Amino acid sequence: xxxxxxxxxxxxLRSVSLSSEEKAEMFRNIxxxxxxxxxxxxxxxxxxxxxxxxxxxxxxxxxxxxxxxxVVLVVSSAGISQAAEKSLPGDFLYPVKIQFNEKIKASFxxxxxKKAKVESDLTIKRLEEAEALSAQGKLDAQKKESITKSLTxxxxxxTKNITKVRENVSHGAAVDLDxxxxxxxxxxxxxxxxxxxxxxxxxxxxxxxxxFENKHDGSQNDSKRVIxxxxxxxxxxxxxxxxxxxxxxxxxxxxx
Amino acid sequence: MxxxxxxxxxxxxxxxxxxxxxxxxxxxxxxxxxxxxxxxKTWQALEKGKEVYNMKAFLYKVATNLIIDYYRKHKEVSLxxxxxxxxxxxxxxxxxxxxxxxxxxxxxxxxxxEKYRQVLMMRYIEDLSVIEIADMISVSENTVSVxxxxxxxxxxxxxxxxxxxx
Numbered sequence: 001x002x003x004x005x006x007x008x009x010x011x012x013l014r015s016v017s018l019s020s021e022e023k024a025e026m027f028r029n030i031x032x033x034x035x036x037x038x039x040x041x042x043x044x045x046x047x048x049x050x051x052x053x054x055x056x057x058x059x060x061x062x063x064x065x066x067x068x069x070x071v072v073l074v075v076s077s078a079g080i081s082q083a084a085e086k087s088l089p090g091d092f093l094y095p096v097k098i099q100f101n102e103k104i105k106a107s108f109x110x111x112x113x114k115k116a117k118v119e120s121d122l123t124i125k126r127l128e129e130a131e132a133l134s135a136q137g138k139l140d141a142q143k144k145e146s147i148t149k150s151l152t153x154x155x156x157x158x159t160k161n162i163t164k165v166r167e168n169v170s171h172g173a174a175v176d177l178d179x180x181x182x183x184x185x186x187x188x189x190x191x192x193x194x195x196x197x198x199x200x201x202x203x204x205x206x207x208x209x210x211x212f213e214n215k216h217d218g219s220q221n222d223s224k225r226v227i228x229x230x231x232x233x234x235x236x237x238x239x240x241x242x243x244x245x246x247x248x249x250x251x252x253x254x255x256x
Numbered sequence: 257m258x259x260x261x262x263x264x265x266x267x268x269x270x271x272x273x274x275x276x277x278x279x280x281x282x283x284x285x286x287x288x289x290x291x292x293x294x295x296x297k298t299w300q301a302l303e304k305g306k307e308v309y310n311m312k313a314f315l316y317k318v319a320t321n322l323i324i325d326y327y328r329k330h331k332e333v334s335l336x337x338x339x340x341x342x343x344x345x346x347x348x349x350x351x352x353x354x355x356x357x358x359x360x361x362x363x364x365x366x367x368x369x370e371k372y373r374q375v376l377m378m379r380y381i382e383d384l385s386v387i388e389i390a391d392m393i394s395v396s397e398n399t400v401s402v403x404x405x406x407x408x409x410x411x412x413x414x415x416x417x418x419x420x421x422x
Contacts, residue, residue: 018271018274034299037300
């Protein structure tokens with residue numbers, strides 16, 4: 001027994017093969033199987049159906065549902081909040097603007113300076129709303145009252161925070177803030193006049209309601225006082241500007 | 257690959273794949289079915305855009321996987337079954353050198369453990385290199401070399417061969 005026997009063994013094993021008929025028949029079978037497979041593929045539903053509805057499988061997972069709901073909520077809230085920014089008193093989304101957008105904005109102001117700036121901006125925004133309503137002929141007594149009430153609130157906050165700035169930060173910073181608001185108010189003196197008329201007009205029918213009389217009179221007086229303060233602030237700012245201009249013209253104040 | 261190329265590939269490798277299957281499943285008919293399935297699956301893979309760099313290696317891999325599936329579904333065939341089916345081993349009598357010799361040799365081959373039989377057949381019948389075998393059956397080259405060595409030792413012992421080169 002030696003390598004020759006092993007070689008013979010290998011030769012015998014190598015002799016195992018397909019006959020030519022078997023080979024030909026097998027190839028025919030392979031072609032038929034391939035053709036049938038191709039036909040089955042043709043009959044299968046097209047990819048677009050699984051593409052269209054495949055995304056629904058995401059709902060099989062409850063965590064996925066929670067995430068989708070959260071995303072929808074955030075996206076829709078952001079959309080509503082954005083749309084509310086352009087709303088005016090009496091609009092459907094106006095309460096969202098006042099109660100949500102502006103409160104969030106105010107909550108980010110963490111120093112008296114920032115608070116004063118935010119409240120000044122909101123004061124101006126109320127006046128711009130009043131102007132927009134006036135231009136549309138929709139500035140009735142009720143809306144004037146609502147705007148004036150809001151103005152009163154913001155203006156008081158501005159005054160409170162400017163006082164804090166004066167006491168805790170610096171007198172100069174407080175004057176700057178005051179000036180900034182005054183300069184902005186200058187552009188809205190007309191609407192301030194309209195609003196001051198409004199508070200007087202709105203007073204007459206309210207006088208009949210005895211139960212609210214005292215309270216109403218109090219708020220009316222506050223509103224009148226605040227509007228007067230705002231007008232004064234605008235006037236002061238205007239005078240200060242005129243003074244500065246005169247001094248610049250006379251050469252006592254250097255031009256920056 | 258077009259149909260013509262595929263037919264060429266079939267003619268080139270059909271016998272090798274058939275032998276590979278035959279020495280593993282010990283049934284000519286099952287080996288023919290597995291060979292046929294190997295080529296169908298290979299065509300389908302090519303149709304789906306599978307890039308095949310070594311067609312021979314790919315065919316052996318597909319065939320090996322089909323054989324594994326076959327073993328999972330069927331119980332092992334005993335040597336007695338093999339003897340009963342012996343007449344089915346080679347159809348073309350002119351290609352069989354000696355029917356009795358083949359019976360004896362196959363008896364020896366099937367007496368080897370499956371893992372040694374597989375690598376020995378691939379190495380000595382199909383002339384595949386150790387690297388190719390390792391790639392086809394997804395084991396290390398070292399494992400293939402060890403299995404070939406041990407398989408040869410068993411054949412030496414069984415056939416009483418003293419001087420056999422590996």
